[in-house]
Amino acid sequence: METSKVYYTDLRTSPTSNLLDKMERLVKRAGIEQLPLKDSFVAIKIHFGEPGNLAYLRPNYAARMANLLRNNGAKPFLTDCNTLYSGRRANAVDHLQNAMENGYNPISAQCQVIIGDGLKGTDCREIPLNGEYCAAPKIGTAIADADIIISMNHFKGHEQAGFGGALKNLGMGCASVAGKLELHSASQPKIDTESCIGCNICVKHCAHDAVHLNAGRKAEIDYAKCVGCGQCVALCQYDGAIMGDEDTS
Template identity: 40%
Template sequence: MRPRVFFTNFRANPKKNLLEKLRTLYLRAEFDKVFDESDRVAVKMHWGEKGNTSFIPVPFVRTILDEVKKSSQNVFVTDTNTLYTGERKNAIENIRTAAHNGFTLESLGTPIIVADGLIGTDSVEVEINKDYIKRAKIAGSIFHSTGMVVISHFKGHMLFSFGGAIKNLGMGCATSAGKQVLHSDVKPSVDPESCKGDSICIRHCPVKCISLGEDKKAYIDQSRCIGCGECIVVCPHRAIPENWKTASEPLQCKTAEYALAAVSNKQGKVIYFNFLMNITADCDCCDWSDNRLAPDIGILASKDPVAIDAASIYLFNKAPISPLSVMEKHQGAVDKLKALRPKIDYTILLRHAEYIGLGSRNFELIEIN
C-alpha cells in the first residue's frame, strides 16, 4: 500500500483558522494513536538563526505540541549544535537563539533540549551497516527518546537543492562529529575572476582555512576544509560556486543513511510534518531570509519521510512562481528545484532513502480542507 500524505492548504476563514486546520490534520493522519504515556517524545525542528525570519512560527509548533501532550507529557523540543560558525554552535548560544526567535518554555509549554549536549559531544553510535555509513553518530537525546515528531520547513538548500524531512533527520540529528562525516566529500573552491577579496568568507569559516593571496583573492586550503559549505552561502558575489561533481552524491546518500539511523530504534513511533510556507532559496541556517519562491502552499503530514518530501516537491512544482524572487527568471519551469540549482541532482537523496528502506516515493496525497 502506498504511504499516505495528508495535506491542507493555507486558506482559512472565520469558521476555521489555520491552527484548527492543523489540529484536524493531526487527527486525520491518526497521529493521536502513535504515542502513549510511557513515551519520551523528541520534537525535532529548526528554530532558525538570528536574523532569519522564514522558520516555522511558534503558534504552529505549539499547536502540534499540545496535541502530542494529550498522549504523553514527556515531550521536549530539540535540535543539535551546528558545524558552521553562527549563533547555534554550542548549547548555550543555541538556546539563546531559540529564545531570540520566540521558542521558549513559556511560549511552547514544553522544555527545549539541545540533543547533542553543551559542545556537540553527547553522542551514541548507531550501527546500520549501509553503503556509506556503518556506524552513525546520533545525538544522545534523539537516540534515547522513544518517539519523535519531525517538524520540517520545506525550502531550498545550497547543498541538497531542497531541505525537508530527510535532511532534518539526517543532518539535524547528527552530532558535530557526525556532521563532519556527512560533509567530508564537499570541497568548494574559489573562482578568482568573481572574487572581490572582501574577506567575508574568511570571517565565516569555522576552521579558518580560507586566506587572501597576494593577488587579493581568497583561497581555500582543501586539506583543512571540513566541507560545511558556509563560504558558499555567505559570498555575495557567488565566487564560490556550487560545482559539486562527485561530492553531491555521497553527501546526499550519507544523509539518507543518517536519517535511517536516527529513527532505527523508533519503529512506528515517528510522525512528520512539512510546512510549505516562506519557501526561500536557502536554508534557515542563514542569518537572512530572501523573498519567497512561491506563495504559501500548505501543511503536509505523514508517517513516511520519503513520501512527505516527494509530495512537497510535487506541490512546490505545481505552485506559481512568486514575482520579485530569485525564481522570477524561471517562469514556466517544470522542475523548480532543478531550475534553481541545475548542478545538483536532488533526486539522489530520495532514491537512496527509498533504496535503504527509509520510505517510499510512491505516495498517496489526501487533501483535507
C-alpha cells in the same frame, strides 16, 4: 514497502476553524493518535531559526503539537542539534538563548527545549546502518534516546540541494556536530580562480580559518582545516567558491 499516505491542507480559515485547529485535525487524520504515545518520550524535531531571521515555524504550532501529544499521555520536548558552522546555534547555551528569543521556550511552546547533542555538540550516539556513504551516523543523544520522533519543519532554499524540508530536518538536523562533519566530509568546496575577484568575504567569514588569499589575490583553501560546511560557497556572489566534484549532497 507500503506506499505512504500524504495528507495536505490549505490555509483557508473560518471564524470557527483557525490554522492551529486545521493542523491538529490534519495530524489526527494522519494517525498520530495511533502511535504508542502513553508514557513515551517524544522528540519534536524543529529548527529554532537563525538569529534575526523570520523563516521558521511559529512557536504556537509547536505548542499545539505538544499539547496534543501530552493529552495522549506523551512526554514531548522540542529539540535540535548544534550547527557545524560558527554562530549562535553552535553550542547549547547560545542555541537555547536564540530559541528563547524566537519564541521557543517552556511558556510559549508549552514544553521543554533540549539541545539534542549537548553543550558543545559532543553528546551523541552512533547508530549502525551500514549505509553506503555513512555506516553509522552520529545522532544527538537526546534524539537517539527518544521513543518517538516527530518532524516539524519549514521548507527553505539551499545552495547545494535546491530545497531542504523533512529529510534534511532529520537526516542532517539530528546529527551531532561530529556527525555533521562526517556527512560533509565529501563535500569540500574548491576555488574557481577565474571567477574569484579576491573580495576577501570568504576569508573573513570562515569559522575555521581555512581560507586565505594568496600572493595573486585569489582565495585558497587549507583542506587540513576545512570542514566542508559550505559557508564560503553560500557567501560568494561571484561563483569563486563552488562545491567540488566529489560532493554527495
